[in-house]
Amino acid sequence: MRRSQLFIKTRREAPADEVAKNAQLLIRGGYIHKEMAGVYDYLPMGLMVLNKVMDIIREEINKLGGQEIYLSALQPKDNWETSGRWHEEAADVWFKTRMHSGKGFHLGPELGLGWTHEEALTVIMKQFVNSYKDLPVYPYQFQTKFRNELRSKSGLLRTREFIMKDLYSFSANQAQHDAFYEKAKKSYAAIFERVGLGADTYLTVASGGSFSKFSHEFQTVIDVGEDTVYVHEGKKLAVNKEVYSDKVLNDLGLQKDELVEKNGVEVGNIFPLGTRFSEALGLNFTDEQGQLKPVLMGCYGIGPGRLVATIAEKFADDKGLVWPEVVAPFYVYLVRIGNGSMVAEAADNLYKELSDAGVSVLYDDRDERPGEMFADADLLGMPNRVVVSEKTMETNGYELKSRTKGDSAIIDKENLLKTLVKAASG
RNA sequence: CGGGGUGUGGCGCAGUUGGCUAGCGCGCCGCGUUUGGGACGCGGAGGUCGAAGGUUCGAGUCCUUUCACCCCGACCA
Numbered sequence: 486m487r488r489s490q491l492f493i494k495t496r497r498e499a500p501a502d503e504v505a506k507n508a509q510l511l512i513r514g515g516y517i518h519k520e521m522a523g524v525y526d527y528l529p530m531g532l533m534v535l536n537k538v539m540d541i542i543r544e545e546i547n548k549l550g551g552q553e554i555y556l557s558a559l560q561p562k563d564n565w566e567t568s569g570r571w572h573e574e575a576a577d578v579w580f581k582t583r584m585h586s587g588k589g590f591h592l593g594p595e596l597g598l599g600w601t602h603e604e605a606l607t608v609i610m611k612q613f614v615n616s617y618k619d620l621p622v623y624p625y626q627f628q629t630k631f632r633n634e635l636r637s638k639s640g641l642l643r644t645r646e647f648i649m650k651d652l653y654s655f656s657a658n659q660a661q662h663d664a665f666y667e668k669a670k671k672s673y674a675a676i677f678e679r680v681g682l683g684a685d686t687y688l689t690v691a692s693g694g695s696f697s698k699f700s701h702e703f704q705t706v707i708d709v710g711e712d713t714v715y716v717h718e719g720k721k722l723a724v725n726k727e728v729y730s731d732k733v734l735n736d737l738g739l740q741k742d743e744l745v746e747k748n749g750v751e752v753g754n755i756f757p758l759g760t761r762f763s764e765a766l767g768l769n770f771t772d773e774q775g776q777l778k779p780v781l782m783g784c785y786g787i788g789p790g791r792l793v794a795t796i797a798e799k800f801a802d803d804k805g806l807v808w809p810e811v812v813a814p815f816y817v818y819l820v821r822i823g824n825g826s827m828v829a830e831a832a833d834n835l836y837k838e839l840s841d842a843g844v845s846v847l848y849d850d851r852d853e854r855p856g857e858m859f860a861d862a863d864l865l866g867m868p869n870r871v872v873v874s875e876k877t878m879e880t881n882g883y884e885l886k887s888r889t890k891g892d893s894a895i896i897d898k899e900n901l902l903k904t905l906v907k908a909a910s911g
Numbered sequence: 912c913g914g915g916g917u918g919u920g921g922c923g924c925a926g927u928u929g930g931c932u933a934g935c936g937c938g939c940c941g942c943g944u945u946u947g948g949g950a951c952g953c954g955g956a957g958g959u960c961g962a963a964g965g966u967u968c969g970a971g972u973c974c975u976u977u978c979a980c981c982c983c984g985a986c987c988a
Binding site: 823 | 918921924945946947948949950979982984985986987988
């Protein structure tokens with residue numbers, strides 16, 4: 486894409502109402518726009534990053550056996566009254582609204598904006614699950630959740646409206662459930678590994694709430710994390726402060742002196758639901774012996790937006806964003822210095838050749854001063870920067886510089902293409 | 912929800928004890944000079960000072976109400 490056609494502009498200064506580094510940089514770079522507290526819009530490059538993250542998650546969940554669906558955000562209250570989660574005492578994160586009834590402002594039935602989807606999906610599955618032969622099954626979706634948080638904070642890390650990948654497992658028995666649960670753990674680890682957070686992300690034992698003894702979180706260790714976790718670096722395992730006790734440590738076979746206290750961002754959460762919803766909503770199946778039993782359920786969530794924010798926060802340096810290659814909106818930021826015909830032609834040609842070879846390029850074809858374009862390249866955080874100028878062309882070359890390494894090299898076009906095309910496809 | 916803070920052109924800010932056509936930097940438009948780390952000159956455009964009400968000869972400034980935003984805490988299936 487040509488920079489001159491990209492409608493966003495970068496900003497030199499962060500907005501006054503953002504303190505979180507992720508939001509400051511993403512706004513300065515024109516990746517996102519703040520709509521209101523805890524609500525953000527994705528602009529072109531922000532959406533590219535988000536989509537790349539979601540594609541990686543989708544690939545891994547499909548490998549796990551997930552079947553993608555899309556459920557509605559508008560939720561009728563009856564299913565939630567049946568499950569006991571409509572009233573504020575049970576769930577204080579609701580955004581509730583009403584339908585119209587007739588003309589004017591007559592208010593009709595109450596509705597809620599979905600903050601999770603166990604109820605909706607459980608009811609749907611009643612139509613399709615009757616026998617043990619129909620199990621197990623693993624529907625999932627990417628969908629917007631609405632949660633009326635008392636206080637949003639930390640930029641994109643805690644918002645009131647956010648996309649969530651939520652996967653649900655429906656199993657006939659404990660062994661079937663447990664086998665999938667363990668596979669899901671590995672799948673999640675693979676996702677965080679692929680987006681670049683593997684080294685800092687820990688499987689974490691956390692509260693199971695009203696559903697089970699424990700749930701499992703994936704906590705990425707980072708200073709701005711709002712959770713406190715105790716990590717065992719050797720075992721790549723952590724314990725959330727909310728369940729941290731001598732008894733729990735004993736159960737898990739962990740020694741207190743091997744654990745280190747850290748802040749973490751909960752980038753994923755998986756937990757057994759047992760028969761909490763199948764019993765409440767009547768999702769039963771007939772087993773091999775002809776007996777009617779409630780389905781065993783599990784829930785598996787990842788917030789792609791929170792993941793984007795965590796990646797932004799984790800890798801950024803004092804000059805701006807640093808995207809891992811797999812999520813970067815473009816692989817190359819191409820800077821053209823000066824607009825003399827020779828330089829312009831060389832830059833145009835390079836842009837075309839790289840694009841044709843499948844290397845994504847953000848081509849800064851504006852007639853800006855070099856310093857401004859370099860600053861933008863750093864702020865926007867593409868993995869590679871290529872410069873074409875009279876200076877580079879004197880040596881019949883192109884300057885290639887990595888976003889993370891300080892050194893740069895002037896190389897000829899053949900080598901440049903070879904390097905970038907190979908790296909981009911590998 | 913408790914405590915603290917902030918709202919002034921697109922962005923960042925100044926504006927004293929109430930006083931004149933509300934300023935500055937960035938950005939934007941025009942012309943010219945510039946071109947390897949956020950250039951410079953000249954000339955421009957752009958503001959219901961968050962909103963409503965009040966006090967006053969006069970309100971960005973004082974009073975009341977209200978809305979929004981940020982931070983700390985509590986909360987976070």
